[in-house]
Amino acid sequence: MRQDIPYAKQSISDADIAAVVRALKSDYITQGPEISAFESEVAEYCGAKYAVAVSSGTTGLYIGCQSLGLAEGDWLWTSPVTFVASANCALSCGAQVDFVDIDPQTYNLSVSALREKLIIAAKEDRLPKVVVPVHLAGQSCDMEAISGLAQEYGFHLLEDASHGIGGSYQNRPVGNCQYSEMTVFSFHPVKIITTGEGGMVLTNSLEHFNRLSRLRTHGITRDESLMQQKSHGPWYYEQHELSNNYRITDIQAALGRSQFSRIDQFIQKRHEIVENYTGLLKDLPITLPWQHSDTYSSFHLYVIRLELDKLRKTHLAVFQELREEGIGVNLHYIPVYLQPYYKKLGFKAGLCPEAEHYYAEAISLPMFADLTRDEQGRVAEVLQSVLSV
Ligand SMILES: *Cc1c(COP(=O)(O)O)cnc(C)c1O
Numbered sequence: 522m523r524q525d526i527p528y529a530k531q532s533i534s535d536a537d538i539a540a541v542v543r544a545l546k547s548d549y550i551t552q553g554p555e556i557s558a559f560e561s562e563v564a565e566y567c568g569a570k571y572a573v574a575v576s577s578g579t580t581g582l583y584i585g586c587q588s589l590g591l592a593e594g595d596w597l598w599t600s601p602v603t604f605v606a607s608a609n610c611a612l613s614c615g616a617q618v619d620f621v622d623i624d625p626q627t628y629n630l631s632v633s634a635l636r637e638k639l640i641i642a643a644k645e646d647r648l649p650k651v652v653v654p655v656h657l658a659g660q661s662c663d664m665e666a667i668s669g670l671a672q673e674y675g676f677h678l679l680e681d682a683s684h685g686i687g688g689s690y691q692n693r694p695v696g697n698c699q700y701s702e703m704t705v706f707s708f709h710p711v712k713i714i715t716t717g718e719g720g721m722v723l724t725n726s727l728e729h730f731n732r733l734s735r736l737r738t739h740g741i742t743r744d745e746s747l748m749q750q751k752s753h754g755p756w757y758y759e760q761h762e763l764s765n766n767y768r769i770t771d772i773q774a775a776l777g778r779s780q781f782s783r784i785d786q787f788i789q790k791r792h793e794i795v796e797n798y799t800g801l802l803k804d805l806p807i808t809l810p811w812q813h814s815d816t817y818s819s820f821h822l823y824v825i826r827l828e829l830d831k832l833r834k835t836h837l838a839v840f841q842e843l844r845e846e847g848i849g850v851n852l853h854y855i856p857v858y859l860q861p862y863y864k865k866l867g868f869k870a871g872l873c874p875e876a877e878h879y880y881a882e883a884i885s886l887p888m889f890a891d892l893t894r895d896e897q898g899r900v901a902e903v904l905q906s907v908l909s910v
Contacts, residue, residue: 526896527849529711529822530889532787537779544775553771559778560721563686566784567696569704569723571730574774575737578683578707578720580767582610582653584736585703585722587764588729589677591616591651598638599653599681600630601856601876607653607681608857616650618866620858622873626811628824628883629662630654631875632670639674648674654701655681658853659713659791659819660812661690664700683707686714687788688819695819696723703729708773711889713787713819714780716773740764790890791820797894798823798886801901805908806831808882822853823888826879832908836881839907843884846903851885 544555556574564572575581591597597611601620611618621638624631635652642648652671654662664680671678678701682688685695686706696704703726706712708719722733735742740762745752748759769777799809808826812818827836834842843850856876858868870877887900 523847525847525849526887526892526900527889528851528885528887530891531710531715532780532783532890534779534783536782537776540775540779541772544772547771549771551770552768553774555771555774555778556769559774559781562778562781563696563706563721564723566781567686567694567704567723569696569698570725571723571727573722573724573730573733573737574769574777575720575722575767576769577718577767578681578705578709578712579606579610580737581705581707581720581722582606582679582681583613584733584764584767585679585705586610586614586616586651587736588732589651589679589702595650596642596647597651597653598635598649599857600655600657601858601873602628602657602854602879603655603681603857604683604854605857605860606683607655608863610653611651618863619649620856620868620873620876621652622875623879625875625879627660627662627813628657628879629660630667632663632666634873634875635667635670639670643674649676651677651679653679653681655683656685656688656695658810658822658824659684659688660810661685661688661695661816661818663813663815664690665815668700677702680704683709683712683720684821685819686712687784689817691815692817698723698725702726703733708777708780711821713791713821714777714784716769716777716780719769719773719777735761736764737767738764739766787890788819791888794888794892794897795820795823797897798901801897802904805905807904807908820888823886824853824883825886826882827884827908829882833910834908836884840884842907843903846907848900848903849887852880852883853885854880856880 560572591614593615595616622634704723708716806828
């Protein structure tokens with residue numbers, strides 16, 4: 522029977538399974554040594570001082586926003602071409618969201634659109650407190666330019682690098698926080714490495730590290746240097762603010778460490794897949810992913826755009842026919858503000874024309890480390906035949 526090719530899939534090795542079994546047999550199932558080891562390994566690789574592992578990328582974005590003090594009356598701006606979590610984190614903090622249109626080549630938040638929007642917002646006295654650049658498909662945003670605007674207009678930067686672990690920008694790893702206050706990774710199974718569910722927040726600020734550590738676990742600290750009262754005894758801990766349980770488990774961290782030990786292999790493999798796709802697809806009436814010379818993408822996604830003026834089929838028809846032929850294509854993303862929930866908040870179609878134009882043409886082709894040459898060949902063959910009639 523023909524096997525469908527998914528758009529993304531985790532890559533689990535025997536070593537990953539052994540690592541999880543070891544964790545299960547250890548004394549710690551939840552908070553144990555695997556978590557801090559995982560945090561140090563990722564922080565060191567990325568060149569950031571601190572890392573806080575959490576239950577998901579979503580909770581990482583949320584407590585990141587809280588640590589930046591985002592609250593009622595504040596604005597967060599992000600790209601509309603992202604998963605809803607990049608915007609929802611603001612609403613969860615009681616703040617408001619607005620969207621900055623995308624760059625037509627990288628599909629990341631456009632620096633010129635951001636600048637124009639800031640000029641208007643400055644006049645209207647509604648500048649954002651936080652901007653969340655999303656490294657779409659694993660290609661870093663132009664962080665140097667964005668951080669220049671952050672300094673000029675006085676907003677915080679929280680990078681949503683859910684797609685981006687293992688990539689780099691200006692020859693330095695994504696996650697080093699040179700141009701931002703925090704960077705968030707996601708370890709959902711479709712992403713570059715997985716812990717089942719999981720995420721991590723990186724920062725160079727001790728203050729944010731302490732706050733994130735506390736927000737991860739009920740607003741509680743066990744760090745004696747941070748206590749506000751005299752200790753009652755060895756059992757003592759203090760709650761300093763209201764939060765929730767956003768912890769990851771030692772079992773997951775064991776899987777994460779084992780996965781992360783292959784990060785360079787995973788990225789290398791994804792680049793080989795891209796090279797092969799380029800050869801297979803270069804003559805089709807589609808736009809292949811464009812890469813800025815400052816970036817080395819982790820290639821979480823492989824997004825093509827249909828050149829609809831050269832086709833006799835609609836975007837929807839091409840998408841459906843690919844799915845019918847067992848090619849598990851997907852679409853990243855529906856512009857967030859077109860979601861019914863956001864429309865109820867007052868957002869309307871037309872807000873970000875580039876993002877909507879992109880949405881009308883984009884298709885994510887299968888892309889994951891274990892994708893074989895044969896499978897890629899089938900993707901290309903089916904795509905060619907679907908596009909040719
Ligand atoms: C996956 C993803 C998230 C959320 O991560 P989870 O770990 O699934 O909570 C946030 N932003 C982007 C851009 C993502 O792709």
